[in-house]
Amino acid sequence: MPPQKVLFIASEDEENLSVRYPAAALIKAGHSVEIAPFSVPNDTVRVLTQIKNFRPGLVAISMAFQCKAPAFFDLTRKIRAAGFSGHITVGGHFPTFEYRKILEAKMGIESVVRFEGEQALVELAEFLEGKRDLSSVSNLVYWVGSKIHENPTIDHFPDLNALPFPVRSDRPQVRLGENFATLVASRGCWHSACAYCCIGAFHARKKGQRHALRSVENIAKEIAWLYHKQGVRLFQFHDDNFLQEKEADNIVRLDGLMAALEHEKVDYDSTAFLIKARPDSITKEVATRLWKLGIVGVFLGVENATGTGLEALIRGSKLHHIDRAFELLHLHGIIVTYNLLIFHPDATLDEINENILFMKNHPMYPFDFGRAEVVAGSPLERQVMKEGLIRGSWPNWDYRIKDPLVDQMFRINLATFRRPEAGYSRLAHTLIALAYRAHVVQRLYPGKAAQQMDGDTRDLIVRSNMVVLDHILKMYALTARLVSKKDLDDLAGSIHTGCLAFIKEAEQITRRMDRLQMAEKKFRQAGVPGEVQISSFLRKLFRV
The missing domain is CATH 3.20.20.70 (Aldolase class I)
Structure with missing residues (x-):
């Protein structure tokens, strides 16, 4: 049989190295590879379309995050329902330990790759080419009749210096403006x-x-x-x-x-x-x-x-x-x-x-x-x-x-801070990214505007943390009594109002950083780095 077409499916909010390293190993071995991002269930239709167009013989699904496993299980069923008849294997930390339950659920998954995947996936592709027995594929678990068979596992790290660099997209991602x-x-x-x-x-x-x-x-x-x-x-x-x-x-x-x-x-x-x-x-x-x-x-x-x-x-x-x-x-x-x-x-x-x-x-x-x-x-x-x-x-x-009081506090946390509409999780991630970005800007584009944005970021973080802390204390106080639905709704509403205001402030600072980074890059291309931060006129013009 000819070399295999292998489609990786994985969360790809950023380049996912857990599939891009094995993808590079497969390409080095002569196989064709594509990656289908699956970060949310709404990606399902696009993944199914990519399978239809690419026509892979092997679909390799990375389940790195246990919390997302049900979404991947549902996707696997839909891949089979759409008529895919090739080999589906899954891998990652979660399947490494839960391989038996995954296979016993009979969702259309034929095998599980345990532990690291570079060598195992190359060998699995060789099996599909007819070049080796399935029993010789390292780290693989699969059905043999009515029993689950575990192949021997590799007992050492690969030579990390010998691995090909992970597959990269043609164009780099842009994060924090860079x-x-x-x-x-x-x-x-x-x-x-x-x-x-x-x-x-x-x-x-x-x-x-x-x-x-x-x-x-x-x-x-x-x-x-x-x-x-x-x-x-x-x-x-x-x-x-x-x-x-x-x-x-x-x-x-x-x-x-x-x-x-x-x-x-x-x-x-x-x-x-x-x-x-x-x-x-x-x-x-x-x-x-x-x-x-x-x-x-x-x-x-x-x-x-x-x-x-x-x-x-x-x-x-x-x-x-x-x-x-x-x-x-x-x-x-x-x-x-x-x-x-x-x-x-x-x-x-x-x-x-x-x-x-x-x-x-x-x-x-x-x-x-x-x-x-x-x-x-x-x-x-x-x-x-x-x-x-x-x-x-x-x-x-x-x-x-x-401790029942701590357990109650955790349940209150779920019903308030962790409500999807509360905005706290979004605020926490937004401020972490903004703090990193302020320091990236300070390092790559030092100057008065960068310093001002860093100061504004610090001020926002302090004010936000104080409000979040105040709401944590309110959550703490609720553990001392019987909590009503109104108590939870009131606390969740207050969290939402506070978080939304801080998110809007963070977005305003982010837009200023966008403008500064864009202007700095243009002025550097023109041979006058830093000019936009030196000139008060240019700072006003670019609104930084």
Whole structure:
């Protein structure tokens, strides 16, 4: 048989590296590949049309997000109902652990690729070509008669430096006003123990460490291609931990990456980077190098600002690590954004009080808050099942928090902050993006207008955080009594009004940033960078 046509289906709000790496491996092996974005159910018709036009022999569906699994299940049924008779396989963190339930549901899915997919999908394509037996396809699970058969799994990381760079779109995405790309410098996590995370289990069968690194030279070559060929200036590393455990290793790696970028003629003074990091990885020497490299924003893994909460979530970090990280990153002009998992099975009101105090003491930083959710393969999943706390139904489990008042507070949160129309989730994401963008603009286009927008952004974040905090306190107060529907509606309405006003302010600042970035690029092309911020007349003209 000829080489296979392979269609990947995945959420693609940005270039999804979990399918773009396997896509590159398949192309290298001689197969044809297309990617069909499926981020919301409204994408269904377009996906079905793409299948009809491309006529693939293999459809590979990435189910990275457990919460979206029902939508992908429904899509699979519709693909079969539309007459597709080829092979459908699914992969990702969720199917890796829930492969048996997925196959037993008999939704038209023929196989599940567990763990990493590059080698497995190339081998599956070879099976469809008639070049190998299905039993020899690594990491594959499938039906044999009335039984589910599990093929042997690969017990080591692939050579990350030998993998072809992920498939990229012909034109780069634009995020925060700049040509943008995502990339990863590693796989796995050196901590691999957090209660709510499945990464440790995902790599548990591997020999040795559960963390593998690309060389700095390999990373720099990919950045250089994006920088020189696509004009990318904003890069976001999606590593679960961009930094390593030991300071000395981070210093060597960051110095080496800067040297490798210089060798590739990448002017990292003209680029900006966003990363995720654990608080215990941030030291003075590391923060200095992050600043020098051009890291403008860090999504910091705070997760809980109490000793008992950090212990319950098996974070492995301490409160003094969090305080040190905030202080050092602030001193280096790097914006911190964070999330607080104030709700978890063992959460107490005292713990929530401490987390609220932390929010109050850090008013300049955009944040979100919520519950540690159950994901397949995680220690949390095992805990709530063992302790009889599990509620709801597969695949989107719910659970009961042991303290009834905390559980009630969480339910109030769902009925108010998390109402679809409340606007809080949108506000939290908007302010995180705006904070990053203010720092991107400050780095790439320094000047009076950029400083003013940064100041306006900081002011908005502080005012918004105070209002959000006030509503969290109102939610807290409701836990002390019987709550009526009117109580919930009143709180939700107040949250909606406040969030909507702040979102409108954020949108106004965003439009100013749009105009400044556009004007700066035009003036730079004309050989007069910064002129638009120097001249008061031009600032008025461009409304920046």
